[in-house]
Amino acid sequence: MLTLSNDNLITAVRSLVKEERRITRDILDHINEVERRRLFADLGFSSIFDWLVKDIGYSESAAYRRMQAARMLRAVPEAAGKLESGVLGLTVLSKVQTLIRADEKRTGEKISAQEKSEILTKVESCSGREAEHRLAQHFPHVAAVPTEKIRAISEDQVSAQVTFTREQFEKLKRIQELLSHTHVDTSNASLLDAAMDVFLEKKDPLRKTVKPRIAPCDTAAEAESAESVRPKSAKISTSLRPVQTVKPSIRNHVFKKSGGQCEYRDQKTGHRCSSRHFLEIDHIRPRALGGTNVPENLRVLCRTHNLLMAECAFGREKIETFRKPRTNLVSGQCSIS
Ligand SMILES: [Zn+2]
Structure with missing residues (x-):
């Protein structure tokens, strides 16, 4: 050189x-x-x-x-x-x-x-x-939106720059006013932490208490009879069987077992998918092929791997036809298993 x-x-x-x-x-x-x-x-x-x-x-x-x-x-x-x-x-x-x-x-x-x-x-x-x-x-409407900057500043601290709308900011200020006479920490981070806890308690299956009631529903017939029928608006017009929801206690049990992470593994390398987003309950043996809602037949997959398993069972071409009406799906349910 x-x-x-x-x-x-x-x-x-x-x-x-x-x-x-x-x-x-x-x-x-x-x-x-x-x-x-x-x-x-x-x-x-x-x-x-x-x-x-x-x-x-x-x-x-x-x-x-x-x-x-x-x-x-x-x-x-x-x-x-x-x-x-x-x-x-x-x-x-x-x-x-x-x-x-x-x-x-x-x-x-x-x-x-x-x-x-x-x-x-x-x-x-x-x-x-x-x-x-x-x-x-x-693109005047989208180009000016500031990006949220997130930066790790130590092992247990992250700095996140967030832009609020005026309305969102007023809500934050109002909460601070309401708490001003108490000894509660009203810093932005603490208030957001409290709000996140409320949300997670409601929505995160990993936080929900699992009642030990899996056993009584452990047969296919009992699990089937305990299910509620899928809402009418969520029905899909396909030749496959319509989906019924899995009992909440069984869903929570399956989510807890997964650790809140997709359970797909590459057979060759053993690599497990690390996704914790868009997790759905998957039927290992698809319902359309006789699989039931017993816990042993259920696992947690991200949307990508739920789709991949469906393609393996029914063929990509057939599954492609189901991908478009995704908005019809019941949240957290596999529509094609
Ligand atoms: Zn996955």
């Missing part, structure tokens, strides 16, 4: 950066293919992001940028050439994808591929600051 002349050194860097851009494009294409095949689920990861961080080893921000940029290339394939030539960078592609998704969520309407392509054209060859400025003009 030290023997290179100045001219050759500069030429070498130019050449390496060109190669880096080509490799980046290749990586994004491969990430898209892994996501299309959902291979991360087979390997015991709950999402493509989870896989990129925990298996591939990217930092969270690097994984997020690549995941979002890959999705942008999927939506606008011609942007791949612009990435390779340096006209569009990874960060800008990721930012545009993030804003598009946020805006689609806000309006409930999809942005067309044509419009996405036009947005990308607006930020070609821009510096990061200039791209942000132009994107803020295009």
Whole structure:
């Protein structure tokens, strides 16, 4: 390296950066293919992001940028050439994808591929600051929303910067006023802690007391007869059997047994999915194949792995047809088992 002349050194860097851009494009294409095949689920990861961080080893921000940029290339394939030539960078592609998704969520309407392509054209060859400025003009409702900064400051302390709406902030102030004559700690962190406790006591199955009443319902017939029928609004018109809810005491028992974590394991590596989000009760032997609600037939899976198990049992093509009406599902229930 030290023997290179100045001219050759500069030429070498130019050449390496060109190669880096080509490799980046290749990586994004491969990430898209892994996501299309959902291979991360087979390997015991709950999402493509989870896989990129925990298996591939990217930092969270690097994984997020690549995941979002890959999705942008999927939506606008011609942007791949612009990435390779340096006209569009990874960060800008990721930012545009993030804003598009946020805006689609806000309006409930999809942005067309044509419009996405036009947005990308607006930020070609821009510096990061200039791209942000132009994107803020295009997405005035979502680009200005400040991100929440979370930072670990010690082993048992985390600093979280949160932006409240005026209305939310007034609620916080009102609680502080009501408690001002007491000795209760009215710091923001303590009040939020108290509110979180109230929520978790109500909603977290791991906190709920499990009454030792599993045994009396331990036969299929008893478990079936104890169930309430699924609400009418949640019925799905399929050839599979409609789902009935699992008894709350059995649900709590199964959640406690799982430790509040997805129980899927990759058979080859033994890697257990670490997801604690979107957990659902899964029937090991699907209900459509005669499985019942006895505790031994139940386990906790994240949505990704609940879906994967359903695909294994019924075939991907059939399950794909059930994925769209997800809003019809009863919260926390597997609709296809
Ligand atoms: Zn999982």
